[in-house]
Amino acid sequence: MVKIALLMSSLVAANKPIFKAVMENDADKIKELIASGQDINERMPGNLQSPLMASCLGGNLDAAKALLELGADVTVPEMDGYTPMHGAGFQGRAEIVKALLDHGVPVSGTEHNDGYTPFHRACWGTDDRHAETVQAFLDAGVDPNLPAAGVGNPSFKDG
Structure with missing residues (x-):
């Protein structure tokens, strides 16, 4: 479907x-x-x-x-409320994350309704490009221990 x-x-x-x-x-x-x-x-x-x-x-x-x-x-969401920064993080698009950051898109304050940030979404990816995207966020000053609103620290899942 x-x-x-x-x-x-x-x-x-x-x-x-x-x-x-x-x-x-x-x-x-x-x-x-x-x-x-x-x-x-x-x-x-x-x-x-x-x-x-x-x-x-x-x-x-x-x-x-x-x-x-x-x-x-840069704040226009799609139907589920995700912004372009969420999309770039989730898809592991490090160069696009950098371009968004260069245009002033903040690294914090971009939580989705579910509490997760673009950084969290990048952390969940398993491809090499996701590691590069995580590094782009870290280079921009994202706290690796950033908690998700109401969820805790989901950046690095156990097991």
């Missing part, structure tokens, strides 16, 4: 020029679209992802940087 939802989301995105440019990691096309009046914070029907969120989840660094430079709202 999740695969069907992702496929449908991709098909919808492919029909929207801004999302197509994001999926293709085409910074020049993104700049052209925004200059012509395209809404930089347009939300995708269904999952409510913004172009910035889509670029963070997809690992499209050039697209993310272009959107940030053009003033994309």
Whole structure:
């Protein structure tokens, strides 16, 4: 069922020029679209992802940087309330985390309704890219013992 939802989301995105440019990691096309009046914070029907969120989840660094430079709202959540920083952390996108941090996205105060931060989500990943993402957060000053609101310290699970 999740695969069907992702496929449908991709098909919808492919029909929207801004999302197509994001999926293709085409910074020049993104700049052209925004200059012509395209809404930089347009939300995708269904999952409510913004172009910035889509670029963070997809690992499209050039697209993310272009959107940030053009003033994309870094606080626009998708349907479950996750922000682009949550998406970048969860997907292990270290370079995108760094780009978000360079544009002033705070490393603290970004808790989701469930109490977990983007740092916690990066810690849960098992790929090498997640280790790089955790390091990016630590380099930015995140406390490795940061508790999740109402949960304790879930950064490093036992066993």
